[in-house]
């Protein structure tokens with residue numbers, strides 16, 4: 228690693244692609260599901276422009292899979308989420324809120340149905356495995372819960388289809404959004420989905436044999452030379468503009484899916500057996516009193532949002548804290564600071580003027596609908 232700000236140890240797990248990522252020289256890493264995740268390479272802004280114009284390969288092995296398998300697999304997975312899984316078919320992905328008994332968000336994974344008795348839960352950054360294993364054990368159901376050797380590799384950007392077609396064949400272009408299918412690579416079969424943590428389009432390859440990681444990586448990089456392929460990573464500017472939330476930052480166990488703007492992924496009434504169903508039926512009928520919003524923050528580029536920044540607003544002539552900003556960055560395309568925060572109902576209407584308390588002073592801001600773009 229070029230800039231050893233992060234002390235490495237086996238506790239911060241390497242991925243099948245880590246040696247390749249290291250050669251590319253990320254300028255920062257973060258830790259996600261106890262695993263390395265590069266933050267950016269050239270600069271956050273340069274990576275952003277490149278992602279929007281070309282194609283990038285991302286080591287997102289940290290999107291760990293929880294495999295749920297067995298006769299009671301469907302029953303157990305339905306217990307985890309208020310989304311109605313009877314509508315999920317084999318070969319399909321669902322973005323699913325996972326909630327506890329109070330309706331609090333535990334994770335916001337992508338769920339893949341591999342077979343009637345087999346699922347992958349592609350998790351965000353929280354230790355969901357223990358919740359699911361605990362339920363399976365406590366219920367004595369016929370189900371196995373494991374973390375398999377699966378490491379997603381994302382190919383994102385407007386040229387992703389062209390690059391993927393060169394490596395996996397023209398048929399990859401036929402994969403529809405949030406669907407997946409098996410594709411062959413050197414005699415081995417990987418699930419390939421049209422999905423990913425960007426709004427630029429692209430795929431995720433569920434690479435399930437550690438030994439093939441570098442070969443797959445090298446093949447993509449070679450095949451994409453004239454497409455200007457680069458190593459990349461989920462980009463904070465692009466994902467804020469696109470309204471993609473980050474679990475642990477933009478939402479925690481203290482938030483319901485409705486507060487997170489994820490009510491459209493809940494069919495709580497029909498999600499029979501779902502943990503937190505009663506709590507969610509209540510909040511769904513009453514409606515949340517605070518909700519995720521975009522905020523355009525005025526002035527020069529903001530510093531990194533390391534701790535939530537209080538949002539202040541006028542309430543009957545008094546200055547009150549009306550929310551918190553949890554993600555923020557300068558957007559070169561929108562020429563303002565884009566941010567995501569939780570905002571109280573009194574101030575959540577787009578266009579509302581507020582001010583944000585940054586570490587280096589106050590900034591005027593305007594509430595915006597998500598996505599920005």
Ligand code: THG
Nearest residue numbers: 290322335336337349350351379423424431471472
């Ligand atoms: N892909 C996979 N696993 C993941 C992520 C991913 N696990 C961690 C993290 N990302 C989970 N969070 C999200 C957040 C948003 C989306 C996917 C995973 C997403 N949302 C789309 C949107 O909001 O526009 C589409 C949702 C839909 O319409 O169903 O893609 O990225 N494998």
